[in-house]
Amino acid sequence: MSSTDSETTDSATPLDFIRDIVTSDIRAGKDAGRVHTRFPPEPNGYLHIGHAKSICLNFGVAREFGGRCNLRLDDTNPAKEDTEYVDAIQRDVRWLGFEWSALFYASDYFELMYQYAEQLIRDGKAYVDSLNADEMREHRGTLTEPGRNSPYRDRTTEENLDLFRRMRAGEYPDGTHVLRARIDMASPNINMRDPTLYRIRHDDHHRTGNAWCIYPSYDYAHPISDALEGITHSLCTLEFEDHRPLYDWCVENVRARAAELTSRPRQIEFARLNLNYTVMSKRKLLTLVEQQLVNGWDDPRMPTIAGLRRRGYTPEAIRDFCSRIGVAKKENVIDVALLEHTVREDLNRRAQRALAVLRPLKVVIENYPEGRVEQLNATNNPEDASAGTRSIPFSRELHIEREDFMEEPPKKFFRLSPGTEVRLRYAYILKCERVVKDTAGAVVELRCTYDPESLSGSTAGRRVKGTIHWVSATHARDAEVRLYDRLFLSEDPGEGGRDPLVDLNPTSLERLISVKVEPALADADAGTRFQFERQGYFCVDPDSRPEAPVFNRTVTLKDGWARIAGRK
């Protein structure tokens, strides 16, 4: 396996308990020193940032130890799965910078799994049960009481085989029979109380069509898939810890009769990622999409890989995030500020700078000649000299940011107010002489003067406290900007079992439709990222057209002024 993106930008991956285990396994000569992992998503939704943690772990471990990592679509439940999802999953894994050693589907193994199941029956390790779901639940017992054997538990091998074959042949409707492992109905581990191996589902499968009407359960399909692929370390999340004895049971009992299964994969569990102000379950994300509370799986407010991509996140930032959060067994809730920090850090060194005025306020420079236009020199990226410079037009009428002017400024306000001066970025020092208001008293225009001797870079050496961005009114292009805020107001949406939807942030999306941007911006391709100086990082949305450019705000810049102002 390999990584398609530069790895040098990622900070060194720290060791964690899983890498410790792999290291000692190699040292002990297990699996002849082979390391083989797999990333096994179910194609029933889009991948999210939590999956990114698993992807980075599985592909990362394989890469670091010279091993392999498969992508396996765990498609054992036709009712929920769809090819749209299998395509999206592959696209997102690749975009994150990983390439699988091999691509498999659990459904590739349906015939083999079926044969193994028949062998289990012949070995007396599985039986067909004809209890319905309710009856099965009653027989299962409770957390503190053992279960009771099903009256069908002691059917003969011949009867079980016959029934199972007829299940496959489609002779029975959904829910009438299941194949169960014969383990121990009194086990203190409920997962070992004769778990279901196969159920009847007369559903078309996205890959196998109508070839099957019985489908293996996760608990049966997963260990066998791992064993068939020669997986050595099967990494999954904590909630499967209780399933490990069953995982081992399947591997052992199937291996005993299947010479081709040479490997004995080991399941290791780690804590899934949780992010504050975010929901992470595919079920909840599906609800947001279906109820149209967001604009699809790739809505920039979604924690999906597709959403983050459209929002302007880079694969490098996401990988860096995943390496910083660590891998452990402790339940965790990562502060979304860490995710934001990793994009800022990445984009700060990569994104070209630009001037854009989100909420324009008109400025007329009374002592600047009418009709005159100067081309001023601007730095494309102060963090990267090779990014070069560009020229931007300056003229008598400008737009500045409304919030950069205050008629009655508080102390420490270093921007524009009546009678004060600011530097116009890359241009001159500007002084506010007069405020023009409409009949309602709202400020509609500023009449200003400039200091012709103060051009940026000149030797005048005069300094003012503040610098603001601007754009020439006659040259500016109009654009739409979409400002995103967190989707949920609560740090823990749905906390205490309430509906997470009541925690939705009603203003998570704000569209600004008359943003003024410097001319060159309008022609940028979808996906291009910029820093709008003093504002944040923005990314050209796929909806963007040259005559109607659209930018998504990826993340704001850190705002020291907001912090100071907020204290008062």
Added chain:
RNA sequence: UGGGGCGUGGCCAAGCGGUAAGGCGCGGGACUUUGGCUCCCGUAUUCGGAGGUUCGAAUCCUCCCGCCCCAACCA
């Protein structure tokens, strides 16, 4: 009242018997034509609690407390 896990600063996380790394966040300062970036400095006398072993314990032992997961023919 069963079983499986987990408890180190606000959030993560190293640590594996020799005297608490690092990151994010937060606070202060320097620098600054982005109130960005960068750079300094500060931020756990203590590791869920109580006992015990030891010259020495976050690390070993005992008991206790708290939190999470498991009773789908989901994964």
